[in-house]
Amino acid sequence: MTEKALKIAVLVRTMPTANYENALRGLGAVPVVLRERFDPEEYDGLLLPGGDDVDPARFGQENCGSEGIDQELDALQFGMLDRFIQRKKPVFGICRGHQVLNIYFGGDLIQDLGEEKNLRHRRWNGQDRVHETDTEADSWLGHLYGERYAVNSAHHQALGRIGEGLRVSSRSGDGVVEALEHEMLPVWSVQWHPERMCFANARTDTVDGSLALRYFLQQCEKGGLE
Numbered sequence: 001m002t003e004k005a006l007k008i009a010v011l012v013r014t015m016p017t018a019n020y021e022n023a024l025r026g027l028g029a030v031p032v033v034l035r036e037r038f039d040p041e042e043y044d045g046l047l048l049p050g051g052d053d054v055d056p057a058r059f060g061q062e063n064c065g066s067e068g069i070d071q072e073l074d075a076l077q078f079g080m081l082d083r084f085i086q087r088k089k090p091v092f093g094i095c096r097g098h099q100v101l102n103i104y105f106g107g108d109l110i111q112d113l114g115e116e117k118n119l120r121h122r123r124w125n126g127q128d129r130v131h132e133t134d135t136e137a138d139s140w141l142g143h144l145y146g147e148r149y150a151v152n153s154a155h156h157q158a159l160g161r162i163g164e165g166l167r168v169s170s171r172s173g174d175g176v177v178e179a180l181e182h183e184m185l186p187v188w189s190v191q192w193h194p195e196r197m198c199f200a201n202a203r204t205d206t207v208d209g210s211l212a213l214r215y216f217l218q219q220c221e222k223g224g225l226e
Contacts, residue, residue, distance in 0.1 A: 005029055006029045008031050008044060008045050009034050009043040010024075011076065011080055012073070013076065017031075019196055027210060029217055036076070037079065040087055045091065045219075045220035046090070047094070047097070048101065049095070050095030051096040052068025053067050054074055055069045056109070056111060058074060058103055059103050065157075078103075081100065089223075091187045095193060098189035098190055099157060099159065102159045102162065102163045102180065102189075104163065106164045107159060107160065107161045109157050110158045111157055121156065122153075128152035129154070130151070130153065133148070133171065133178045134172075135178075139169035139179070140215060141179050141190075145207050150206045151192040152203070154192075162177070166183070166187075168180060178190065178191045186223075194210065194213050
């Protein structure tokens with residue numbers, strides 16, 4: 001995308017990252033998988049990927065459906081997210097990362113969508129679900145994909161109360177918040193998995209996820225400023 005490739009921090013502890021790395025490389029960026037604290041100034045942006053659930057104590061709730069909690073991962077991601085936010089450096093959240101961002105800004109989660117909605121949203125037999133989303137025309141995703149389009153889905157939790165400064169960009173037909181953008185900061189997120197909707201993982205039943213990732217990289221190139 002640029003003469004000097006953008007360095008994007010992908011922050012995890014144990015989960016596989018090949019799909020994220022391949023998608024970012026496909027767009028000309030250099031993904032760097034990190035599993036401990038680091039200096040944000042060495043990177044152009046932060047990608048918070050998918051994964052298991054955040055400890056509900058972080059948004060003031062008892063556990064009533066959260067799974068696979070990793071408090072070390074929570075501490076690492078929330079700590080590094082804060083350092084990026086304080087420096088106003090671009091951040092992109094995917095699935096769990098979408099939820100982490102909402103919690104960071106003071107929002108909370110629905111810890112389990114329940115049987116009916118999980119049939120539309122939760123991964124089944126290792127396969128993503130697919131559903132349509134309704135998107136605000138003047139949002140970042142509206143400019144990329146239009147107001148209605150199909151995405152993949154692999155989650156059993158959803159955003160509840162929306163965090164301060166965050167704007168809902170799109171929702172599924174049953175009301176699940178599918179994307180966010182911050183009103184002032186270079187922060188964007190999606191509940192779906194664009195890295196599983198592009199390049200070698202491109203699908204015929206969804207939009208091209210590389211457009212969302214490319215948008216994030218373009219903002220990183222500009223330092224997060226519109």
